[in-house]
Structure formats: structure tokens, C-alpha cells
Amino acid sequence: MPKSTDIIIIGxxxxxxxxxYYLSRAGYRVQLIEKGYLCAGSTGRCxxxxxxxxxxxxxxxxxxxxxxxxxxxxxxxxxxxxxxPGGYLFLAHSPEKQEAFLANIAVQQGFxxxxxxxxxxxxxxxxxxxxxxxxxLGGSYCxxxxxxxxxxxxxxxxxxxxxxxxIVNTFTEVTAILQSGGRxxxxxxxxxxxYQADIVINAAGPWAREVGLMAGIEVPVxxxxxxxxxxxxxxxxxxxxxxxxxxxxxxxxxFRHNGQFIGCYSPIPNVPGHSTASxxxxxxxxxxxxxxxxxxxxPVKVLRQWSGSYENTPDGNPILDRSPLDGFYVIAGMCxxxxxxxxxxxxxxxxxxxxxxxxxxxxxxxxxxxxxxQEAMK
Amino acid sequence: xxxxxxxxICRCEDITEAExxxxxxxxxxxxxxxxxxxxxxxxxxxxxxxxxxxxQILARKLGQNPEDQKPVTQRSPLQPISLKIxxxx
Numbered sequence: 001m002p003k004s005t006d007i008i009i010i011g012x013x014x015x016x017x018x019x020x021y022y023l024s025r026a027g028y029r030v031q032l033i034e035k036g037y038l039c040a041g042s043t044g045r046c047x048x049x050x051x052x053x054x055x056x057x058x059x060x061x062x063x064x065x066x067x068x069x070x071x072x073x074x075x076x077x078x079x080x081x082x083x084x085p086g087g088y089l090f091l092a093h094s095p096e097k098q099e100a101f102l103a104n105i106a107v108q109q110g111f112x113x114x115x116x117x118x119x120x121x122x123x124x125x126x127x128x129x130x131x132x133x134x135x136x137l138g139g140s141y142c143x144x145x146x147x148x149x150x151x152x153x154x155x156x157x158x159x160x161x162x163x164x165x166x167i168v169n170t171f172t173e174v175t176a177i178l179q180s181g182g183r184x185x186x187x188x189x190x191x192x193x194x195y196q197a198d199i200v201i202n203a204a205g206p207w208a209r210e211v212g213l214m215a216g217i218e219v220p221v222x223x224x225x226x227x228x229x230x231x232x233x234x235x236x237x238x239x240x241x242x243x244x245x246x247x248x249x250x251x252x253x254x255f256r257h258n259g260q261f262i263g264c265y266s267p268i269p270n271v272p273g274h275s276t277a278s279x280x281x282x283x284x285x286x287x288x289x290x291x292x293x294x295x296x297x298x299p300v301k302v303l304r305q306w307s308g309s310y311e312n313t314p315d316g317n318p319i320l321d322r323s324p325l326d327g328f329y330v331i332a333g334m335c336x337x338x339x340x341x342x343x344x345x346x347x348x349x350x351x352x353x354x355x356x357x358x359x360x361x362x363x364x365x366x367x368x369x370x371x372x373x374q375e376a377m378k
Numbered sequence: 379x380x381x382x383x384x385x386x387i388c389r390c391e392d393i394t395e396a397e398x399x400x401x402x403x404x405x406x407x408x409x410x411x412x413x414x415x416x417x418x419x420x421x422x423x424x425x426x427x428x429x430x431x432x433x434q435i436l437a438r439k440l441g442q443n444p445e446d447q448k449p450v451t452q453r454s455p456l457q458p459i460s461l462k463i464x465x466x467x
Contacts, residue, residue, distance in 0.1 A: 037408065037414065073447055112436065162395075171407075278453065283464060290461055301459060303420075303421075304454070305453060305455075306453055
């Protein structure tokens, strides 16, 4: 079968779409293959938050870049992705949390995140009108963090891939990675079609392990279920994304473009596996946690709940690397931050592939690394 | 007769038939995709009104058999419930 494209990307979420866009822009002919519809995996299930407040140099610098991409996206992709720098406020209710945030702020400022700062409880209440400040010591606030609409972003990238000569195949499941003599040759789909390319990228998010195994490559990514809900739209209250890391906390924000509140929390214990089922427990519990932080939201109605997968690596950092199979790359394991990291990861991955470098652009993102350290602001 | 630009398909999100047709031209072939691209079905009534209309348009434009169309996932709660009522439940 003749080679139709230069690069095949498996996975039509933010990582595959952004990487495909930057590769298309670099002159490659890209084929993006997605087993469902675009965004059907993790990206379309995320709550659309975008923050630069991380603790590792690699993530902070990538997020500084991603925020630049999001703010340029309307012009670049010709589609309104509803980017809005509404800020992120991480809440500290204990001296330990406060100390940790203060240390993180120093690290973040050192790596170029200049507008992150500590705010006391009173200031937090000014920044987030209606915030319950009982027991609050203060928070880590970054006004240039923000939000965007995942479906618009991925759709915008996919349309650009097509207009730059690439192909987007939805409802097309890859079942095998073709290889010969230690080099990747292409992919085979469930319908039996074979597509050839010199480079194949595993951007399969929560299925990155399964896709890796098709190539005989071990990719240490484990899916973990996270539930979410969204409310009806109400007047914009100008509250930043609130992050409460307590065991009974959660995270939620209000979309600037339509006034809907969207939020989730990390269940204890965690829920490993591919399930995207919803629970009644979450539907009762999440409102409690939201109202504890902003009691005035009581009358706002919940429209729906759903769930999606974080795709975790053991140390909380992504994987962006080539693999022992020549031409087979892995860009996965975004640990719940794929949407926000996506634009910068896509740009970085495209440069990496174009340059043909042997070593990954960020050492802490290597496929074969010591996974024992931890990103603190997971 | 109203043209496509002002025929409302999704009343909650104010989505017109023209917007649904544009999504189909862009390559969408399922109600799930139309929902994600246009927001038809994401509003207060959760697609109770527009779900059938979107499927009819897909059937008409793409020659789909209505019986073969994959239904959009139904998500709870079945009608909007306030955060307060849920929190107190």
C-alpha cells in the first residue's frame, strides 16, 4: 500500500490535535486517527481550566507558553475558543498549606511566572466575591491563569490540520502498529485498513498503555476516573477558578462566555480504570463542596454530570519522547493537565520530531526515567 | 417560510438549522458530534426538544436510517436541580 502521509497520530484529543497542527505547520502531511469523535476521550470531559501554577520547571515553562498560545488562538485558528484569563486561586486552610504555597510561589516566580502572589483571606474574599473565608488563611493567586472551551480548541486544530493538507479520521480505531526491522511502518485499523507512515505518534491519552503495547512498548500510563458536573448559566460573578486541596475540597470555575459553573473533585480513594460512569454520590457531594466555598450559589441548578479519565504517570509528569521502536513516539500521561498543557506540548513535540533529536526536550518527560519523584500541585 | 438561518433547532442554546448543517458539512455524522460542535442539546432541557430534530437533519442530509442512529448519552439529573437541593439531599 502506498504511503499517503508522513506522520500518523493516534488520538483525537488535545495532544494529538495540537501536535498535528504544529507538524502540519512545519510542512508534514499528518493523518490524525481517532477511535470515537474528536474529544471523545479525556479532553472533552475536562473542565477547561488553564493554570501556570505548577512546581516543576518543565511544567511551569510549558504553561507560560501554553497561555500565550491560548491568548493568540482566536486569531491563529480563526475560531473563538473562549479564552478568558479569569485567574486561579488555590486556597490554604492550614499553616502547612500556606507554607507550601509560599514556597511554590517563590519557585514559580523564579521560573518566570511573575504575577503569582500570596493573598490573605480578606484579599481572597475581594478577588472571589462570595467566597466563604471562615478558616481561610489565604491563597496562592495568579490572575493570568484562565479558561477556554475544549471542544472549540480541538476542533480549531483539526480544521487547521485539514486545511494544511492533512487528514482527520474519526470513528477509526487502530488495532495494530505495523513495524519491520525495528522501524515503525504504519498502523492497521479495526476495519482492516492499513496506513503507512515513517512516524507514528501515540497520543492516546488514557489508552496510551494499550496503544504502546501494540508496538511492544511499555508506557506507564494508568487511567483514573474523575467525575464532573456543570450548572446552568447565570450572571458572571468574576470568581477565579477555586482550588481547595482539602480531602473534602474540590475545584470549580465559571465560564466567562456563558456563565455556567463547572467543577470536579479528586475522589478518595482514587478510582482506577477506564470507566466513565457517573455516581449519585458525586451528584450529592460536589454541590456540598461548592456551597461550602461559595454559599450564595445555592439556587444555581445543575444541568448534568459525567466523568472522564485522568491519564496518570507514576510521578505526575507527562511523557514526551521517542521510543525504542524507531519512528514511534509517545506523547501521553498528562495527569489531568492535557488540555492546558496541550498547545505547548504540541509545539514542543513537533519541534522535537522535526529536529530528530535523540534526547527528549525535557529530561523529566523521558519515557524511560526514574518515576519516583512527585509533582506537588497535582 | 423561514430560511435555515433563523430556524431554531435547539431552543435552549439558540442553535439554528444552518449551524447544524455547517457542522455536517465539516464532517460530523452523529448527534454526539453535532452536540459538541454546536452545543445543540447542552442547554436546560438537555436535548429533549432538539435531539429528534438533529437526528432528522442527519438522516436527511446523510441518508442515515433513523433506527441505526446512535443515541446521545443521557446524563443525570434528568431535569435541572439546584445545588442547594442536591447538597441537602
